[in-house]
Amino acid sequence: MTRIFADYELESPVSLERAAATIAGEQSSGTFVRLPNETDDLRSRSGATVEQIVVEDVRKTPSLPCRLDSDRFERGRIRLSWPIETMGPSLPNLLATVAGNLFELAEVSALRLLDVTFPDAFATANPGPAFGVAGTRALTGVDTGPMIGTIIKPSVGLNPTQTADLVADLVRGGIDFIKDDELQANGPACPLEERVQAVMRVVNRDADRTGKKAMVAFNITGDIDEMKRGHDIVRDAGGTCIMVSMHCVGLAGMLALRRHSDLPIHAHRAGWGLYSRSPDIGISYVAWQKFWRLAGADHLHVNGLSNKFSEPDDSVQASARAVLSPLFENGQGLEAMPVFSSGQTALQLPGSIAAAGSQDFLICAGGGIMGHPGGVAGGVESMRQAADAVASGQSLGDYAQDHPALAKALETFGGRVG
Incomplete structure (x- = not known):
């Protein structure tokens, strides 16, 4: 063609x-x-x-x-x-x-x-994703099931030491993935280099102890030279992921970063509502995500089920499946990893698996993990138990009878999903 x-x-x-x-x-x-x-x-x-x-x-x-x-x-x-x-x-x-x-x-x-x-x-x-699903799984040591992640917030106000203290709690709780908020990049309140050094000391120490390294997506959004410098800081500190707000850096920025990068690129879609919210003007995510996969995004946000925004669940499903679908008929699929986020808890996991038609995705839960009565470890475990319930063919309610972390999530977040 x-x-x-x-x-x-x-x-x-x-x-x-x-x-x-x-x-x-x-x-x-x-x-x-x-x-x-x-x-x-x-x-x-x-x-x-x-x-x-x-x-x-x-x-x-x-x-x-x-x-x-x-x-x-x-x-x-x-x-x-x-x-x-x-x-x-x-x-x-x-x-x-x-x-x-x-x-x-x-x-x-x-x-x-x-x-x-x-x-x-x-x-x-065009370069396409360097890591995608398989490479991300290899770096995190998560061979099967959804990857469980969270977001560091507030985006401003935490200094590097405070950020590292929060990361220490998260890695002790068994989290697979942590991302910066899209509003936190390299501001004077929490400079990128100091944040990376403080956080990676914690992550590397935990990896030495457990043999499993949590993936932290550091937000390096900036001009092209700034992003390249930020990438090198993360890589040299032992980091395994970088994050950019893709609409803010543009296709040329993503292409330049991808060709420079040795790490997976986590692409946040901040500003997507400008393109998507009106049914009368804009771009479908099914079309838009293809550009970013070709440009080199390894992870692409697709919103989440029962999310806090205006997007309906059928649109989220279409986006997730699009990100996992092959781009070309010649065998070059260039699949990326869909990222569910926005008000997510263990309750959305079964629906997310059904929506994606796969367990090859990352689900980021903030309050759904850190707001769990059992703390971070309880929140992470509740998410994993929800995935296990799907694998066993049981409903969340039935599986929760013998799994306390999931039971607490159902009790605490039951109002999040109708």
């Missing part, structure tokens, strides 16, 4: 056929008038092609403010394609093509990018 395909949900004050043609022209070789050098040959070689149009609904009013007057707004699905020769296998330039000026066109009263299909050339030109 040498063409890139993109699927959209489109609403327009003109016919979908006309709107699709306008988008195809705007996002390839066309302009608002035909120019002398815009020959038929040029259009056939470099123009976008409208592959499919399906009208699904007709409305009397626009979903978004619209400059063109109409009493008929067609809504449905369209598929466009572009020749790869016009941009090459470049992720930033592809993004400008499939999600650029088209959102602003007067002929568009609603538009969402639903999916993108990449030619195989993108698999060889």
Whole structure:
């Protein structure tokens, strides 16, 4: 395949056929008038092609403010394609093509990018995840079952020593994974280098004692040079993971970091609501996560079931399964590890396993672990017991009868899940 395909949900004050043609022209070789050098040959070689149009609904009013007057707004699905020769296998330039000026066109009263299909050339030109599921499991020593993680909060206010003291409690409790909050990177209250040194002394000492090293994702979000320096600080201290807020560093930042990195990259999706919350404009996570996997993200946040945000559970499920799905038909899957988070407890674990269709995921619980009556160890154990209940084919209630940590979680967090 040498063409890139993109699927959209489109609403327009003109016919979908006309709107699709306008988008195809705007996002390839066309302009608002035909120019002398815009020959038929040029259009056939470099123009976008409208592959499919399906009208699904007709409305009397626009979903978004619209400059063109109409009493008929067609809504449905369209598929466009572009020749790869016009941009090459470049992720930033592809993004400008499939999600650029088209959102602003007067002929568009609603538009969402639903999916993108990449030619195989993108698999060889872009680095993809270096570690993914298998590499993350190898580094943490968690061979089976979900990885159990948590988040260090508050994001500001804890100095490096206080942060290390909290990490000491977490590793003593048997946690697999710890991440910085997305708001805590390299601020003066808790500088990255001092935080890394203090935390890794604790983690390395525990690993020497137990033979199992907790993975800590240090937030190194910054400019490209700053991220490279932060990566080296973490690596040289014996750390096994770095974290970035992917929308803040951009595709170019992620690509540069991936090509420099010797560690798994934990990609936080802070700001995702800007792209996703409206049903009438934005980008589906099913499409968006593909860009970030190609750019090198090993872990990708997908929200969580019964979360504290606005995203429904079916969307979370679709996101988790997308992150674990192969990207290419040529055997290069480039699968990453989905990360469930946001108000998670042991009660969400069975649903998370069902949602992902796998136990190859990381679930981060803050209050669900540290708020457990048995402390961190009780919280971690309750999460593991919930996964064991699924493996044994029992309900959480039945399994909890002989497993006190899970029983306490059900008693404490029972109101979290309907």
